[in-house]
Amino acid sequence: MALTPLEHDRRYGELDQVLRAYIGLPADDTEEKPSEALTAYLRHTWHTRPWALAVAESQLREYARNPPGRLRARLGEFYDPPDVGLGDAEILEWLELLADHIRRSVEEGRVPPSAGPVTHWEWQARFPELGQFLGGWFSQDMPDEFDGHDAAVDDYAETTDPRLVARLVGEIRELLALGLGEGEYAVGVAELGMEVGVPAPYAVSGWLALVAARLGPAAGGREGAG
Incomplete structure (x- = not known):
């Protein structure tokens, strides 16, 4: 059976917030620097829900390491991420990279400086x-x-x-x-x-x-x- 709203949010709710921040923007994160989309997510989330960053890091890493298999896909028990312009072979590695950036932001206090909204997602979220x-x-x-x-x-x-x-x-x-x-x-x-x-x-x-x-x-x- 398909995921219930509660189960969706428990497993993928904050992951979904991170990925929606990329809609209309390139997923051009590098090892050295987060993308404009991830920076906007970090800036807003640090300001409003800093506790959610740990949830995002965990959900991103869990999805990257345990993507839904054929059975869960057939039953509808999976999260279908929005298209961010990456192929199936690239997206799991990219999710790990996002998790790494979020972890470093929390552990090292890398908080984006205060600023007005930059992306469409950030305007809507703020x-x-x-x-x-x-x-x-x-x-x-x-x-x-x-x-x-x-x-x-x-x-x-x-x-x-x-x-x-x-x-x-x-x-x-x-x-x-x-x-x-x-x-x-x-x-x-x-x-x-x-x-x-x-x-x-x-x-x-x-x-x-x-x-x-x-x-x-x-x-x-x-x-x-x-």
Whole structure:
């Protein structure tokens, strides 16, 4: 029988997180240096779930040393890794290399320096509720669904649990605290699913600040966003 969600997470949950960080990026790790994808995974995980690094190292090594055989594959009791551009003969050795990098990061304290998100996975992992907000309410269909940006923000506030709204406000403030350039903010909201431009005359950072003020309890209501 196929893996249950619990069994999948127990055996492969953190392995899956590592490999998903590579989607759309090359698996170009070397013995000397982790790839951009693995560096992004390490940076985010050190910041949010440092205990998960040991789990990732263990699951990567276990899979590399004991890949699913024909019986488990036939029964569906296996994890099918996403395509990272490596052949079957290369991927197991590469998984061992990733495990080695993660182990050295933990044992030697090799923590990537703090920085803004670099990869698509890192943007989504670091700002999940902002991704939900921008991807769900500001897709290319937004002009057909709402009268404008204000109406979309109001709809989000009215249909979303207040605790998630508070989380969104916190994520926006964290993003603005990074002090990125406007071009980087534009890249960021696109990575998070926004498919329409911000309303004139605002820059991306200015509009995000207004959204946070509109939704935040200290604003005394939702007046004044672009």
